Amino acid sequence: MPYGLHNSNQIQVGDTLPSVTLKYCPYDPELSKACGIPQVLTTDSFKGKKVVIFGVPGAFTPTCNNNHLPEYKEKYDELAKKGVDQVVCISTADAFVMDAWGKWTEVSDKVIMAADGNGDFVKATGLWQDLTKVGMGAVRSKRFAMVVDDLKVTYIGVETQFGVSVSGATAVLAKL
Amino acid sequence: MVKTIESDAVYYHILASSRKVVIQWSAVWCSHCKAIAPKLAEYDEDFADITFIKVDVDEFPEVSEKAGLRAMPTFHFYLNGLKADDLVGADNAKLVQHINRLASEE
Numbered sequence: 127m128p129y130g131l132h133n134s135n136q137i138q139v140g141d142t143l144p145s146v147t148l149k150y151c152p153y154d155p156e157l158s159k160a161c162g163i164p165q166v167l168t169t170d171s172f173k174g175k176k177v178v179i180f181g182v183p184g185a186f187t188p189t190c191n192n193n194h195l196p197e198y199k200e201k202y203d204e205l206a207k208k209g210v211d212q213v214v215c216i217s218t219a220d221a222f223v224m225d226a227w228g229k230w231t232e233v234s235d236k237v238i239m240a241a242d243g244n245g246d247f248v249k250a251t252g253l254w255q256d257l258t259k260v261g262m263g264a265v266r267s268k269r270f271a272m273v274v275d276d277l278k279v280t281y282i283g284v285e286t287q288f289g290v291s292v293s294g295a296t297a298v299l300a301k302l
Numbered sequence: 303m304v305k306t307i308e309s310d311a312v313y314y315h316i317l318a319s320s321r322k323v324v325i326q327w328s329a330v331w332c333s334h335c336k337a338i339a340p341k342l343a344e345y346d347e348d349f350a351d352i353t354f355i356k357v358d359v360d361e362f363p364e365v366s367e368k369a370g371l372r373a374m375p376t377f378h379f380y381l382n383g384l385k386a387d388d389l390v391g392a393d394n395a396k397l398v399q400h401i402n403r404l405a406s407e408e
Contacts, residue, residue, distance in 0.1 A: 152372065159391040160373035161332040163359075222331075 136252035136284070143169050143277045144250040148216070148240040151225035155234070164221035167240055169247070169277075175211040177274045178298055181253055181267035185219045185227040193290040194269070195231050201295035202236040208302040210273075214238045218245050218254075218266050242267065253284065269293050273301065304339075304346050304354045310365050313357060320353040322404055323380040327371050329359050335375045338392040345398075349405055379404045 137143070146169045151162030182194055198205075198213055205213060213236065217224065221241040228239035245265035248254035257266045271293040273281040281301045283292030291297060304326070307313045317323060326342060328335040346354040359366035359374065369378065372390070379387035379400055386407070389400050 154372070157373045157391060159334050159393050160375065161329070161334050162373045163371055165372070 137272070137279055137282060139279050139282060141279050143172065143274050143279060144247075145170055146242075146247045146250055148242055148247060149221040150238055150240045151221055153228070153233075153235040161222075162225050164225075164241070167238065172212070172274055172277055174276055176209050176276075177212045177214060178205060178210050178271065179214045179216060179274060180271040180293055180295075180298075181216045181248065182269055183217070183255070183257060183266045184262060185217050185223050186230075194294065195227070195233065195237065197290070197295040199231060199233045199236050201299060204299055205295065205302070208299065210302065212238060214240050216240050216242050216247060216267060218242050218248060218263075271295075271298050273298060304342055304356050306356050306358070307362065310362060313355070313362070313365050316353060316355060317380055317383055320380075321382055322352040322407070323378075324352055324354045324401060324404065325378040325380070326354070326356045327359055327366060327369055327374055327376040327378070328356050329374055332374045334392040338375055338394065338397065341394050341397065345401055349401060352401070352405060381407055 148167045148169070149164040150167045151164055154162070180194065180198065195215060198215065202213060215224070215237050219241055220243050224239035224241045228237065233239065242248055245254055248265065248267045253268045253270050254265050255268050256264050258264050269285040269290065271283050272279055281298065283297055285291060285293050307316070326335070342354060357365065359371065369376070375392055377389040377397060377400065378385055381404065387400055387403065389396055
């Protein structure tokens with residue numbers, strides 16, 4: 127689905143998720159002494175599934191790391207009980223950083239740590255923000271969470287201040 | 303000294319002409335590959351009838367893609383031109399086992 131580079135239209139409930147290619151290192155418990163090679167993950171693969179996608183401005187950043195990712199890991203079973211097929215964490219970091227963060231937080235196969243390295247996803251969904259003023263570059267993800275059912279957005283929560291509220295696992299669970 | 307290949311053609315030539323080959327698929331940015339390198343150099347010295355080669359996946363993307371790798375280091379063990387075995391990860395104990403298995407093949 128084509129999108130403009132300066133698309134400031136944020137994706138809304140009822141919209142179709144754009145077709146975007148991300149990268150990730152698949153979880154494999156055998157690979158403790160190996161460096162995973164990033165594989166392609168396309169949003170097309172979410173067809174027919176109920177997927178929770180949550181975005182963070184950066185891996186390992188204090189709020190995200192202390193609240194956001196661990197809570198999704200902890201609530202994974204509850205989310206699965208409500209029909210969620212996949213939980214995907216997105217950031218504009220590269221796949222190696224996402225892989226390392228996932229291993230550090232010990233998410234195993236519960237959360238897919240997806241790299242939106244060039245910001246294609248966040249630009250296509252209007253969920254990007256410019257963080258040059260804090261030295262994090264011009265294209266970073268906002269802190270958000272969305273529920274995508276068969277590629278249709280059924281919930282979207284974007285944080286407007288510091289902290290995790292509408293983009294957290296608890297908020298998403300309440301909406302499922 | 304573990305050989306590196308100069309081209310895809312060299313890779314295929316080695317597989318076709320050496321009876322026993324151990325290939326390490328590697329990358330300069332992979333810390334696990336660096337960690338196991340000294341051990342591999344030792345085994346190269348110890349096992350005279352096995353040819354050890356290291357292939358950089360960034361330098362040789364075509365053969366690397368055909369190898370179907372999901373992580374590095376990955377070791378492929380070839381006997382008479384056919385892949386007999388493989389190992390993913392820098393586990394020295396397992397590596398020794400696999401090398402010995404290849405060495406004991408007639």
